[in-house]
Amino acid sequence: MTQNPPTRRTGRSAGGRRPDPAREAALRQAALELLAEVGYEALTVEAVAVRAGAGKATLYRRWASKADLVADAFHTMKAAGEPPDTGSLRGDLHETALAAAGAEDGMSLKVTIGVAGALDRHPDLRAAFHERFVLPLRARLREVFDRAAARGEISARHDLDLLAEVFPALVLQRSLITGAPAPLDYMRHVIEAVVWPLACAPPPHTGPPSPDSAQRRTA
Template sequence: MSVMPFRGGAAREAELLGAVLEVLRETGYDRLTVDAVVARARASKQTVYRRWPSKAELVVAAFVNAVSGGPAVPDTGSLRGDLLALMDVLLDELDELGDVIAGLLGELRRNAELAAAMEQHYIGARRRSLLAVFERARARGEVSPEADVELLWQAGPAIVFFRALVSGEPVDRALARRIVDRVVLPLL
């Protein structure tokens, strides 16, 4: 995603990205077209393509915008507190965009451009946040030097997404605490 300022300003950009999510929810990724987005947002194709050169970049920009760009690295003073704060962010994102996430999951395997954009702008940001939390905790002595943080950063999101999007089991703050207390912390 480019950092070029949007001509209509931040409010107009948010409006256009909101239109992307509306069309995405109605059509799915495969059938989403820039034509449908610009018609919904009353914008020009040139405006969209100047900022987002591909459909994948446009969709990921809309997705990331809807989840406020990415999680800040929490600093509650404890590893458990930081992990719970990040799980809260994940649960909020799932509440807000679970339908969009479910729709994009299948596309990620089929569309390398979409997968790369999601990795760069969404997944990578979450990975960096969790690894920063783990490294700070390691410096405080809360994480074993042998802990495989490269693997463990995925544990919480994997369980949450599996339950929410595959098994249909409930996902709530109590589950987040169980994941942190019974899975992630013992393995760290």
């Protein structure tokens, strides 16, 4: 049975207590460590609370479910701050690659594999992962392409959302297939061989067919 997407809890808890950033950070870290060690299915809220030295009630005051906690912890682990703004699309893309390479390590990869392997079996995790990680990442990269379009570097007629998805999709695929963090050289190659040429190419024609093309198809 498909569960409803988790509800993010912010501000004061249900009991009126203010969030404790240090305690929340400890719970996120415990969740990530256990996810890397045992995977999503075997991870329990009880084990996270024990490792962080907290009670289950503390955890549930901040996160609605295990899926909500894991998605939030994953987003925090992968968060890279504000989008780069070097003044050029190529520069922004390479700064994005540097930030991504600097965030990858053995534990990060194990966590990524653990989450990715559970997404198709857990709709609640998929919904939380999409809300907490996919949408913010897409928005961050979309801002890079929006600025490039505003500068006139690329056409605003491109599907900028699609362009924003190419780089992270290829980097994630490489990591999942090889079982190792994607190296910086690979990320740079993706930018120069795939993302940059796509962004600078003429946008595909999406309007009605021209009279000449219609005549060729009926000839």
